[in-house]
Amino acid sequence: MGNAATLEIDAVLRQGGWVVTASDRAARALADDFHRARQAEGLRAWPAPTILDWKSFVRDAWEQRSADARLLLNPTQEQALWVGIAGADRSLATLLEGPRHRLAALAMEAHELLCWYAPRLLNNAARNAWQQDAAAFSRWLAAFDENCRAQSLLSSSRLPHELVPLLATETAARPPLLVAGFDRILPVQREVFDTWGAWDEAAPGEPASEVHFHAADDAQAELAACAIWCGRQLAAKPRARLLVVAQAASARRGEIERSFLAHTGPAQDFEFSLGVGLGQVTPARAAHLLLRWLDGSLQEQELDWLISTAWAAANPQESATLAAYMRALRQRGLERTHWTLEAFLGQRCAAEFLAANWMERLRAVQRRLSDLTRRPQSPPVWAELVPRLLDELHFADARPLTSAEFQALRSWQRAVESCGSLGFDGRRMSWRDFLSQLSRTLEETLFAPESQDAPIQIAGPAESAGLRADAVWFLGAEEDGWPAGGTTHPLLPVEIQRQAGMPHATPQLDWEMARRVTQRLLASAPAVHFSYAKQNKNAEARPSRLIAQLAGEAMDLTPELTAPTAQAPLTVPFEDRSRIPFPHGKVAGGASVLTAQSQCPFKAFATARLHAKSWQPAQAGLTASQRGSLLHEVLHAIWAGAPDGIRSSAELLNLNDRQAFVASHAGRVFQQQLPAHLRERMPRRYLELEELRLARLVTEWLDYEAARIEFTVADTEVERSAQIAGLSVDLRLDRVDRLNDGTLLVIDYKTGNILPSAWEPPRPDDVQLPLYAGFALDADDVLGGLVFAKMRPGEMKFAGRVGDATATLFSGLKGTNPLTKNPFTAEQLLDWQDCIEQLARDFLDGEASVNPRAYPQTCERCGLETLCRIQEGQAHLEDEDASEDAGSPDFAEARDA
Numbered sequence: 001m002g003n004a005a006t007l008e009i010d011a012v013l014r015q016g017g018w019v020v021t022a023s024d025r026a027a028r029a030l031a032d033d034f035h036r037a038r039q040a041e042g043l044r045a046w047p048a049p050t051i052l053d054w055k056s057f058v059r060d061a062w063e064q065r066s067a068d069a070r071l072l073l074n075p076t077q078e079q080a081l082w083v084g085i086a087g088a089d090r091s092l093a094t095l096l097e098g099p100r101h102r103l104a105a106l107a108m109e110a111h112e113l114l115c116w117y118a119p120r121l122l123n124n125a126a127r128n129a130w131q132q133d134a135a136a137f138s139r140w141l142a143a144f145d146e147n148c149r150a151q152s153l154l155s156s157s158r159l160p161h162e163l164v165p166l167l168a169t170e171t172a173a174r175p176p177l178l179v180a181g182f183d184r185i186l187p188v189q190r191e192v193f194d195t196w197g198a199w200d201e202a203a204p205g206e207p208a209s210e211v212h213f214h215a216a217d218d219a220q221a222e223l224a225a226c227a228i229w230c231g232r233q234l235a236a237k238p239r240a241r242l243l244v245v246a247q248a249a250s251a252r253r254g255e256i257e258r259s260f261l262a263h264t265g266p267a268q269d270f271e272f273s274l275g276v277g278l279g280q281v282t283p284a285r286a287a288h289l290l291l292r293w294l295d296g297s298l299q300e301q302e303l304d305w306l307i308s309t310a311w312a313a314a315n316p317q318e319s320a321t322l323a324a325y326m327r328a329l330r331q332r333g334l335e336r337t338h339w340t341l342e343a344f345l346g347q348r349c350a351a352e353f354l355a356a357n358w359m360e361r362l363r364a365v366q367r368r369l370s371d372l373t374r375r376p377q378s379p380p381v382w383a384e385l386v387p388r389l390l391d392e393l394h395f396a397d398a399r400p401l402t403s404a405e406f407q408a409l410r411s412w413q414r415a416v417e418s419c420g421s422l423g424f425d426g427r428r429m430s431w432r433d434f435l436s437q438l439s440r441t442l443e444e445t446l447f448a449p450e451s452q453d454a455p456i457q458i459a460g461p462a463e464s465a466g467l468r469a470d471a472v473w474f475l476g477a478e479e480d481g482w483p484a485g486g487t488t489h490p491l492l493p494v495e496i497q498r499q500a501g502m503p504h505a506t507p508q509l510d511w512e513m514a515r516r517v518t519q520r521l522l523a524s525a526p527a528v529h530f531s532y533a534k535q536n537k538n539a540e541a542r543p544s545r546l547i548a549q550l551a552g553e554a555m556d557l558t559p560e561l562t563a564p565t566a567q568a569p570l571t572v573p574f575e576d577r578s579r580i581p582f583p584h585g586k587v588a589g590g591a592s593v594l595t596a597q598s599q600c601p602f603k604a605f606a607t608a609r610l611h612a613k614s615w616q617p618a619q620a621g622l623t624a625s626q627r628g629s630l631l632h633e634v635l636h637a638i639w640a641g642a643p644d645g646i647r648s649s650a651e652l653l654n655l656n657d658r659q660a661f662v663a664s665h666a667g668r669v670f671q672q673q674l675p676a677h678l679r680e681r682m683p684r685r686y687l688e689l690e691e692l693r694l695a696r697l698v699t700e701w702l703d704y705e706a707a708r709i710e711f712t713v714a715d716t717e718v719e720r721s722a723q724i725a726g727l728s729v730d731l732r733l734d735r736v737d738r739l740n741d742g743t744l745l746v747i748d749y750k751t752g753n754i755l756p757s758a759w760e761p762p763r764p765d766d767v768q769l770p771l772y773a774g775f776a777l778d779a780d781d782v783l784g785g786l787v788f789a790k791m792r793p794g795e796m797k798f799a800g801r802v803g804d805a806t807a808t809l810f811s812g813l814k815g816t817n818p819l820t821k822n823p824f825t826a827e828q829l830l831d832w833q834d835c836i837e838q839l840a841r842d843f844l845d846g847e848a849s850v851n852p853r854a855y856p857q858t859c860e861r862c863g864l865e866t867l868c869r870i871q872e873g874q875a876h877l878e879d880e881d882a883s884e885d886a887g888s889p890d891f892a893e894a895r896d897a
């Protein structure tokens, strides 16, 4: 609508007429216009206009005239009725809760479609010929009618049909109606308006004088063009009102926000007309999780999220202690995939971290709830309990609420009350069922904070009905996207949908509807822009024929609507060459510190000096590192010598039953070494299977070692200190063997697929064995080699460097075997020593550059990317690389150089 339409609406309202709009958003927009116009006239007070959206208009009119005692069902109540009916059908699809609720939602939708488009089919006899799914729905609809009759209930979809006879018998005069923003007036709406009395449709606005159709290279360029255009419009005319129409605006919300923030202006400049599910809004989600936790378990990531929001605490101090406690649980290996409140409070270290008040409060509320949860209660009882429980938990007390949080909590309370209204049929439900219902209601409720009257409104095509602006931009005008396709309703016969003209029943209907929406948009602003992306989801797209008919041929974007290829940097690069030397001579962490220094100096700095750690989600079973520890313990016990273990190849060969020997050690280790908290939380059968798997793996390894040339085990789990260029580190090595020539073989057990190439200078990926070989042996010891003992089922082998492998390790090795092909040499040892000393000097000097040895592989197994922000540096480097000549070294090499 343009100016003429505005003046017409204004005139009708000033003369006491009413305006009915297609949506509540349009009603609010018209009310804002009306008040602005009065203010502009210098008035200080004026009568409130009556502007109602269609649904409110019908409901108010019915409530004012109806004298019957029927209960008007709200959506939650109506859906519950459909769920009960679908469940009573006892078909396979309705036995499970999820499908039952989905089918009930579909049935409710089908009922609404019939009410709107084909009311004669509400009569049971008219549906006799329906078959299959439609016949099932017809049965449900008959049951729904019967339930409504028996319990005096009324569906809000039936209100227009109930209202018509009431209006027809009324003799009093009614104000004239002006109907605005409807893309299509349905027969039932027309009947209501006709019976009401005088009514008219608001004249469409004047057609836009300026219409453009843009073709962008891809969806990103299209969005950027729109955002740039909005920015320019606002710069030229700061009080301009702009409307951006985007299909699937909710699904593309993040993408749209990013583009507008990058090209348009601050977040206050734009707002979305459609909200998001209330269940995703922080205060509502936090409240729901907290209530669930009182009587059940939360997943680890849910609890992490809850604690990070601070909504679970009464003040910032409590919030900090909760975060510290979660960290401590992980540091102590006490993480769990799910946390009940009892388990969380029941850890031995809980009192050390958690505030006593917080613990007492949670326990008291939980006790109070458990008294009630013993038996089902009526929904209003649960609904009344919810705010009391949250009050007692001091929910929302930690800090003052923002306006959006306050509104979200109001919506939350309405959702709780709507679940409480399920008591309309006298049902009782368990607390958990009540929370499940609440969860569904939160997901189905859309929440958008009150409009801040931002100059740019972003809406979907349907939500834009009745909105006016100084200029409009319509995104996604490609052939497959506009007219928007859709499917017919699965519970209604297709021919009925076609006859009644229901949405998506035929392509012609979709075309017609899209044409009306497009024409309405063309009349809603003086300037209207359409755009489409030539390349969409890796496929070529064509412009919408409908838009081309109405707006002309699509033209390539002009340069001023094209985003610059390289964004102006938001940060100023600053080369920080300062170093903070390591103040101590000794570092905890052993060889892993120098391994990290080689992999990436920042990783060593962050882990050894800042004590940063990556976070691994808890697992239901044993983690790789827990399995590794158990393996080491079993091998340590086996090679520990008398009385229970063995110490040499001769003793290994003398074992009567190798399998039973290993099984007894594995059993003892599981018995004595497995932490109690793991034993409590993991099923006994699972642990038995893990023990069996471990015993098999070790037996297979001993079978492999039994073929070795004679050896003795000098030591296992050896602890030594090493001095490297002034840095002192404590080392622990898995095993050292004395070979038949008197030299030592240093062994590291591995279950992963690591190769000896990991030791190669100048930037080894692993320095543990070279470090031990080069710095921890006694002066009179001679090194014979260093090997990984690779223990993978079906692939047992030594991999490494050995002086003379055929003489000291396995006699039958071929010349092509890597152990013989790449023997260990004294020069190698010197190279390793030089490299490791340099790493130690770098660490001591404070060299902490973000410089992974092989990007992105090194980073993929690091876990510190949020701390070092490698992606930002990498993006910067990629920009630089792009401007350099072809053939420049890759990232890792460039940074290594």
Ligand code: SF4
Binding pocket: 599, 600, 601, 602, 603, 850, 851, 852, 858, 859, 860, 862, 863, 864, 865, 868, 869, 870
């Ligand atoms: S993520 Fe990569 S760049 Fe960052 S600290 Fe780890 S290895 Fe270094």
